[in-house]
Amino acid sequence: MQSSYLISIKRQFEYYKSLGDKTFTQISNEHFFWQVNEESNSIAIIAKHIAGNMLSRWTSFLTEDGEKSWRNRDEEFMNSFTTKEEVLEYWEKGWSCLFNAINSLSEEDLEKIVYIRNQGHTVIEAINRQLCHYSYHVGQLVFLGKMLQNKNWNSLSIPKNASKNYNTEKFSKEKSCKHFTEDL
Numbered sequence: 335m336q337s338s339y340l341i342s343i344k345r346q347f348e349y350y351k352s353l354g355d356k357t358f359t360q361i362s363n364e365h366f367f368w369q370v371n372e373e374s375n376s377i378a379i380i381a382k383h384i385a386g387n388m389l390s391r392w393t394s395f396l397t398e399d400g401e402k403s404w405r406n407r408d409e410e411f412m413n414s415f416t417t418k419e420e421v422l423e424y425w426e427k428g429w430s431c432l433f434n435a436i437n438s439l440s441e442e443d444l445e446k447i448v449y450i451r452n453q454g455h456t457v458i459e460a461i462n463r464q465l466c467h468y469s470y471h472v473g474q475l476v477f478l479g480k481m482l483q484n485k486n487w488n489s490l491s492i493p494k495n496a497s498k499n500y501n502t503e504k505f506s507k508e509k510s511c512k513h514f515t516e517d518l
Contacts, residue, residue, distance in 0.1 A: 337441040342513060343461055344436050349515045350465075350472045351429050354381065356490050357479035358425075363418045365482045375411065377478050378421045383410040384471050385428025391450070391464055392435040396443065400450035400460065436461075 358366075361377060369376045375383070386407065391400040415421045439457065447454045455463065480487045492500045 337444065339444065339458065340436065340439055340441070343465065344433070345513045345515050346465055347429075347432060347436065347468070350469050353490055354384075354425070354472050354475050356488075357475050358418070358422060360483055360486075360488060361418075361479050365479075366418045366421060367413060367415075368478075368482065375474070376413065377475055378415055378418075379411055379413055380471050380474050380478075381421050381425045382413070382415065383407075384468055385424045386410040387464075387467065388428035388432045391460075392431045395435040395460075396439075396446060396448060396457070399452065400448065432464075 357377070358381075366378045367376050369379075386405065387410075390402045390405040393402065415424070444457050446457050448457055448460050449455070450460065450463070476490060
């Protein structure tokens with residue numbers, strides 16, 4: 335049986351994946367590759383980096399260093415895709431690798447030591463490190479999507495000027511213990 339931590343962390347990863355997915359559905363192929371300047375990253379490049387990191391970190395998670403010898407991190411910041419569909423296929427490959435690794439973990443694994451660039455982490459620390467890394471980049475994806483869509487953006491959280499109604503609805507219900515993503 336998975337611990338409450340493993341269940342919670344899986345839901346957190348699913349939540350951040352869903353934010354990326356919901357952003358992607360609002361973005362055209364052209365906007366997927368748009369960059370504000372040559373030093374910035376497009377949505378496609380950010381998604382490529384996230385997936386590349388996932389494939390490195392989560393492949394043989396418990397038994398190999400998370401920075402694989404076959405990974406070329408610098409190449410992740412160069413666009414090699416021509417279509418939105420290619421980006422999404424790679425994005426899904428990364429998430430699949432992550433979820434396969436998370437789903438294989440047990441409570442007994444949580445205090446084991448894994449390495450990223452020869453630096454030891456407990457499994458919990460390594461998972462938390464990656465959750466923070468991915469949420470940072472997913473926030474960039476969402477920001478770019480919102481900027482590109484402007485008034486056509488469909489909010490992924492509480493829309494502007496809707497906090498009072500949102501809170502009224504939440505506080506009208508009985509207190510309960512559940513993951514916040516169950517209401518999304």
